[in-house]
Amino acid sequence: MAEATASGPATATPPGGGLRGTIGVPGIVFLVVASAAPLTAIGGALPVMLAIGNGAGTPLAYLVVAVVLLLFSTGYAAMSRHVTDTGAFFAYVTRGLGRRAGLGGAGLALLTYTAVQAGIYGLAATTLGGLVVQHGGPDLPWWLWAVVLVAVVAVLGYRNIDLGAKVLGVLLVLEIGVVAVLSVAVFVQGGPEGTSLTSFTPSAFTQGSPGIALMFAIASFIGFEATAIYGEEARDPQRTVPIATYVAVTLIGVFYAFASWAVVTAVGPSQVGTVAGEHIADLVVGVVSGQYLGSFGNQVLPVLLFTSLFAALLAFHNAISRYFFALGRDGAMPRFLSRTHHRHGSPHTGSVVQTVTALVVLAVFAVAGADPVAELFTWMSGLATLSVIVLMLLACAAVLVFFARTRVDRRAWNTVVAPGLGGLGLLGVLVAVLSNFTTLIGGSPALAWSFVGLVVLAFAAGSALSARRPVAR
Numbered sequence: 001m002a003e004a005t006a007s008g009p010a011t012a013t014p015p016g017g018g019l020r021g022t023i024g025v026p027g028i029v030f031l032v033v034a035s036a037a038p039l040t041a042i043g044g045a046l047p048v049m050l051a052i053g054n055g056a057g058t059p060l061a062y063l064v065v066a067v068v069l070l071l072f073s074t075g076y077a078a079m080s081r082h083v084t085d086t087g088a089f090f091a092y093v094t095r096g097l098g099r100r101a102g103l104g105g106a107g108l109a110l111l112t113y114t115a116v117q118a119g120i121y122g123l124a125a126t127t128l129g130g131l132v133v134q135h136g137g138p139d140l141p142w143w144l145w146a147v148v149l150v151a152v153v154a155v156l157g158y159r160n161i162d163l164g165a166k167v168l169g170v171l172l173v174l175e176i177g178v179v180a181v182l183s184v185a186v187f188v189q190g191g192p193e194g195t196s197l198t199s200f201t202p203s204a205f206t207q208g209s210p211g212i213a214l215m216f217a218i219a220s221f222i223g224f225e226a227t228a229i230y231g232e233e234a235r236d237p238q239r240t241v242p243i244a245t246y247v248a249v250t251l252i253g254v255f256y257a258f259a260s261w262a263v264v265t266a267v268g269p270s271q272v273g274t275v276a277g278e279h280i281a282d283l284v285v286g287v288v289s290g291q292y293l294g295s296f297g298n299q300v301l302p303v304l305l306f307t308s309l310f311a312a313l314l315a316f317h318n319a320i321s322r323y324f325f326a327l328g329r330d331g332a333m334p335r336f337l338s339r340t341h342h343r344h345g346s347p348h349t350g351s352v353v354q355t356v357t358a359l360v361v362l363a364v365f366a367v368a369g370a371d372p373v374a375e376l377f378t379w380m381s382g383l384a385t386l387s388v389i390v391l392m393l394l395a396c397a398a399v400l401v402f403f404a405r406t407r408v409d410r411r412a413w414n415t416v417v418a419p420g421l422g423g424l425g426l427l428g429v430l431v432a433v434l435s436n437f438t439t440l441i442g443g444s445p446a447l448a449w450s451f452v453g454l455v456v457l458a459f460a461a462g463s464a465l466s467a468r469r470p471v472a473r
Contacts, residue, residue: 025244032224032248032315035119037063039175039308040192041220042259043301044123047283049260050276052439053213056269057204059261061213061323062220064205066253068425072392073249075399075419077242078409082402090326096405097399107462108391109323111454112384114240116222117316118361119380122372123148124309125126131302143366149313150362150472154355171311176255182284183262185292191265198269198366199261204383208273211432215440218257219385223306223315224248263288317354324350332465349456374442382441389430390455396423 038111049058076092083091089109094102125146133139200205224245266288267275279287285305288300289297325347328337339349365376396419403415438448 021234025240025247027459028240028244029248029251030082030198032244033176033252036220036223036252037312038172038252038259039179039301039305040071040120040123040256040312041256042179042263042357043284043305045220046260046263047276049216050212050264050283051280052209052277053216054205054208054210054371055273056199056264057201057210058213058217058259059199059264060201060205061210061217061280062253062256062260063200065214065221065429066249066257066268067132068422068429069218069224069249069253070422071418071425072396072422073224073245074414075403076395077245078411079389079399079402080241080245082337082406082408088323088326090323091270092396092402093398096400097394099470100463101394101398103327103465104459104463105391106323106327106332107458107460107465108387108394108455110320110462111458112222112387112391113320113323114357115319115380115387116384117313117358118365119384120294120309120312121149121358121362122365122376122380124149124306124313126257126372127302127306127309130296134238134302141366142372145364146303146362146366146372147359150355150358151312153313153317154351156314157321157354159353169170171307175308175311178297178300178304179255179259180341182289182297183240183259184294186262186266186288189292191268193265193268193270193313195265196269199264200373209436211440215385215433215436217256218389218433219381221252221356221382221389223312223319226251257452266292287427317358320354320357321347321350324353327465330468332468378442378452379447382437382448383454385440386433386451387455387458389426389433390459393423393426393430394425402439 009343048361049061050056054061079092079095090102090106092102097302122142125142125144128149129140129142132145155183222434261273263284267283272287275287276283285301286298289301322331324337325340327333328335328339328350337347337350337353351416362376365372370376399419400416400423403409434452437452438445441448441451
């Protein structure tokens, strides 16, 4: 067998066999959109964007980010025809920029998904606890509910990806359905200022702080690289991954823009910023749903908010366990991580390790007495946003270098122009995030800079793993 080189991660057959699955385009799209947690973004992030971002111009911010990511995805999808590896960004950066940079990217990916998953555990546990109390149950500490959620996610993540995709599919249809019903109800009944296209004008987009809106918008897309993560478990990866990537990014962007436009219409473009500031916690789940859906909305939306969070937890668990699998198969991390279950074909050892790391992170915040929403969720979401933008910039550079060096695809738009424009767009978003990072995490400048240091440390720690020899192909 030939030795693996710096041009790509090793693809040796791991102990226990390779990953198995028959997931198609719909299943992968479900997994990706579940990572984005649509109802969480609309119910949680949107009010903040309306209050301290650019107000009525928020819907256009979602579309701008969607266009940037579609440009980036053009090169990403073109490269997916030549790279099928569950390591996703790790594999892509390795093929383009070498193994050291690829492992640095893997460090950023693990930081991104571990951080955002930990943050969602905090919000999901608080939401679940509130629902239990609302229905006459006991008032228990948030971390107890977090442990329960970790256990359920661990069981589903241990098994075949097809089961997880089915669970996420059901939850996703429910949450998208109720947000769509709410949005349609708003436009049918009309808002206090009527239906207006003001939200999609340049003047609305540039008012207030569009940089804050952009960084919250890109945070809402975290997890879309999962289209490549599940390539080895897809029926036809060379066809499935590109289609799923375009569909997922377009669906998320259009859905967010439409739903946020409905919220702006429901309140009124001229006063949405003020009202959102007064109702950060319940603008969508309480104020708008109560007005347009009545008691049905107030009863159903909190439950679907929880299922949205649970869907995201399962999707991120699957992504992290597959990164562990890819790193174990490459030889950068212990080889036992590359073992797959003899019956499920899942990366079960990586799944177990991911469960343990999630418990450790949650234990740190619980012992410190941190607030599960104001600190755990907010801080970890901000850290994940910064990390994933740097990771996507690395992947963008890798795409450009890969096609320039190999010439395996001579379509200029797909291999040079689109990924180049996408990279410039991501660079602009990175500048906006760094300029408003303290606001994003709701903390002090010292805390913000410590998180920037964590991103640098994650890349350096990942790069250091290149000292371990890659395994044979």
